[in-house]
Amino acid sequence: MTSEQSQMKLVYTVNEVAEVLRIGRNLAYEMVRTGDIPSIRMGKRILVPGDGLKEMLGGVPVQAH
Numbered sequence: 001m002t003s004e005q006s007q008m009k010l011v012y013t014v015n016e017v018a019e020v021l022r023i024g025r026n027l028a029y030e031m032v033r034t035g036d037i038p039s040i041r042m043g044k045r046i047l048v049p050g051d052g053l054k055e056m057l058g059g060v061p062v063q064a065h
Helices: 003-007 014-021 025-034 050-056
Strands: 011-013 040-042 045-049
Touching: 011 014, 011 050, 014 025, 014 045, 025 045, 045 050
Parallel strands: none
Antiparallel strands: 011 045, 040 045
């Protein structure tokens, strides 16, 4: 496992994605709703796959805070 893989989470919450992208929480939820941010639903939770987020950002590694 590379150091990049060990730092990247498998899934992020929408709030975490908002922090990573430095956008507001409401905008992050809107982007999830429109499909601009890839997401999966697990019950009531909305999760963003780490790989999908990385792909959305053009392959740039995502750093968890």
